[in-house]
Amino acid sequence: MKINQYLDATYLKTSLQAGISEEENLINVEILLKEAVHFGYKLVMIRPKYVPFAKQFLKNNHYKTLVGTVIGFHEGNDSLATKLEEAKNAIKLGADELDFVINFEEYKKENLNLIKNEVLEGSKLCLENGKVVKWIIEVAALKDDEIAAISKFIKEIIFENFGSEAAQKVFVKSSTGLYKTENNLPNGATFETMKLIIENAKPLQIKAAGGIRDYVTAVKMIEIGVDRIGTSSSKEICTNELSSKNSNY
Numbered sequence: 001m002k003i004n005q006y007l008d009a010t011y012l013k014t015s016l017q018a019g020i021s022e023e024e025n026l027i028n029v030e031i032l033l034k035e036a037v038h039f040g041y042k043l044v045m046i047r048p049k050y051v052p053f054a055k056q057f058l059k060n061n062h063y064k065t066l067v068g069t070v071i072g073f074h075e076g077n078d079s080l081a082t083k084l085e086e087a088k089n090a091i092k093l094g095a096d097e098l099d100f101v102i103n104f105e106e107y108k109k110e111n112l113n114l115i116k117n118e119v120l121e122g123s124k125l126c127l128e129n130g131k132v133v134k135w136i137i138e139v140a141a142l143k144d145d146e147i148a149a150i151s152k153f154i155k156e157i158i159f160e161n162f163g164s165e166a167a168q169k170v171f172v173k174s175s176t177g178l179y180k181t182e183n184n185l186p187n188g189a190t191f192e193t194m195k196l197i198i199e200n201a202k203p204l205q206i207k208a209a210g211g212i213r214d215y216v217t218a219v220k221m222i223e224i225g226v227d228r229i230g231t232s233s234s235k236e237i238c239t240n241e242l243s244s245k246n247s248n249y
Contacts, residue, residue: 003215003241006222008068008207009036009234010045026053033057036065039238043068043097045230048086051093068097068132071122074176076101076138080118087125097132098122099207099230101176104138107150115150119157127162127169134171134207139197140179140187147193151200158204171228172201175210186211191224198225215240 011032015025029050036044036058043066046054054067069090072078078086087098100122106114119135126133137150151172158170174189174197181187188210198206208221209230215237218229231237 001219001222001241003218003222004040004234004238005042006218006227006229007041007234007237008043008045008209008228008230009041010209010230010232012045012047012070012073014047026050029053030057033065035235037061037063039235041065041234042228045069045099048090048093048095051090051095055094066096067094068099068134069093069095070099070101070176072101072103073099074101074178076103076136077105080114080121083118084121084125087122091125091129091131095131097134098126099134099136099171099173101136101138102150104141104150107137108142108146112153115153116157119154120161123158123162123166123170127166132169132171134173134205136173136176136209137197138176138179139174139189139193140181140185140210144193144196147196148200151197155201155204164203167203168205171205171207172197173207173209173230177210177230177232188212189221191220194221194226195224213237 015022018025032044045068048069051067051069058065071087072083090098123133135154139147154172158166177188179187189208194208205227207228208226212218212229212231213233218237
């Protein structure tokens with residue numbers, strides 16, 4: 001398995017979150033980009049402000065790794081207008097794929113019209129501009145029946161408004177990886193939650209993110225039907241794959 005082509009290699013810390021200077025944070029982004037060229041990641045997922053730097057770096061190195069960014073990150077409670085403005089800016093900066101954090105707290109309150117408008121308008125903006133759109137539902141904040149229902153709801157909105165041909169350009173994504181859970185419960189993708197999403201969102205694309213740090217777990221995710229893996233451990237996953245191959249000789 002060419003695991004690299006399933007990986008959205010992720011570095012989403014701001015300089016403030018990392019506790020370093022802006023210059024040092026840019027170096028961290030550059031390290032990720034160098035890894036992308038070396039390992040051949042499908043995509044690098046970074047903050048919007050770094051998108052132009054990433055696009056130029058990859059162009060200079062003649063490499064076709066895609067560049068993605070996040071919208072409404074990480075709590076998802078920005079207004080639709082704010083999210084759309086952020087998305088328009090990201091598109092202008094050159095992002096290939098946009099990962100929106102859905103307003104999961106409003107979903108839990110059954111404010112379905114708000115969720116419908118987010119998915120409809122955000123997807124429309126991306127699809128009309130030739131971009132891939134991913135909807136982060138934050139599984140750690142939801143119960144199993146809510147995970148199933150929102151996954152199906154997103155699929156229905158896409159099919160009703162853009163047709164089945166849009167399925168290859170729209171993802172349901174598990175997590176930001178930053179949701180604060182109680183009692184150290186998982187805050188990202190688990191096999192159980194991913195199966196719920198797969199069963200209810202397919203044939204939309206599926207992205208597992210949050211807590212996937214090794215090759216074996218990544219492979220198992222793909223085997224159950226996941227199309228993309230979001231992880232800050234891409235290098236470790238690719239290195240583990242190479243180690244596994246070498247051990248077979």
